[in-house]
Amino acid sequence: MRRHTPSGRVWRSLRGAFGRRGPRPMWRPVDRARRRARMLLVAGLLVSLAANAVLAAHAVATAPARARAGAAKVHRIDALVLGPVRPDAPAVATRFRAGELVRVGWTYPADHPVVGRIELLDPVSAGQPVPVWVTDRGELADTPQGAGALMLLALAGGALGVLTLGLGLAGLYLLRCRTLDRRAHRAWAADWARVEPHWSGRVDGRPGNPAA
Template sequence: MHHRTKGTGANPLRRDADRTRTRMHAAFALTCLLAVVAGFALGRAAWTDGHHSAVIVARHRHVVTATTIGETAHRAGDRPSSRPVTVATATWHYPAQRPHTETVPVPAETRKGDTVRVWTDDAGSAAAAPPGRADIALNAVALGAAAVAGIVLVGGGLVAVRLRTVDARSARAWESEWAGVEPLWSGRPHPGPGAGDD
């Protein structure tokens, strides 16, 4: 019996379908590993690029003190899922004595005549704050996770399709083999040409 189990694929009970299933499971495991590596690399690249971009943006952003000249109001967020933003009309001077008046986001408890901090660009117009480390990290993690999920889903889908094909082929082969073995095993006569003519 030793010679039958020696070497790869020597087990007489293992069928080609079994070997194919093993290869497919190994391929899926490898796909998962590659997905993690690709996701990590993509996330790291996104972190590096995001940090570099944030440094460049920060060089052209300035914080100024503005004075509100109107009552606060609520404005819808930039995205449908965003919460409403409290805004008010405010005035400030930047650069030097150049005046600006715009509607900017303010804290909810702001009243007319209060001072607020406003981010501006080099021309003095209201601008978004440079992205922080948390925003950059969140974007990098989201991008890496999306890459992992996409690769795993595609790889898993291809493996699942292949396994279904193997299972269907194996079932047909099993039925064919059983049709030849069942009469001998059960002792019943094998139906052949002319059977049932009596």
């Protein structure tokens, strides 16, 4: 028994979509429409793959520079834990769990005291310093992403783009195939309605003889 590998199936699909274009006397207009739909599907997938690959490669190449630019806009300083944020917390709390929201205070820029709230990454005590990231104006900022994280985001974004567009193209292709199937069924029904009276002999009394 002949076995068909996945690569062989892909090759046959490509060959069926872009193969020879010689005369095909047995092909109906709906068959040619299906072929055009397959060609558009494969071409769209190839264009999507190439475009997302180029965009992802550019994002990966510029990741170190973007990471340095992002890190230059924020500053890492120490803030003091002041107390709990939860209204039901004890009035005097001295120990806080990881994941708990607390009020913290810091001074940045110089002589500019600021109070904010953060989510703790580790258990701390009141009055203990914790690292925070702030902007040039002293406002809380997100932790800057490193070059590795930006590269991973670029690759994930490229893969998600290919998958999303591929699913969209596949959906359009299936919708087109359903439309063509209905058209082919209507054409077959019309042909059968014309041929069946002669084939069954209801016209000339000779079953199977298409001649009138």
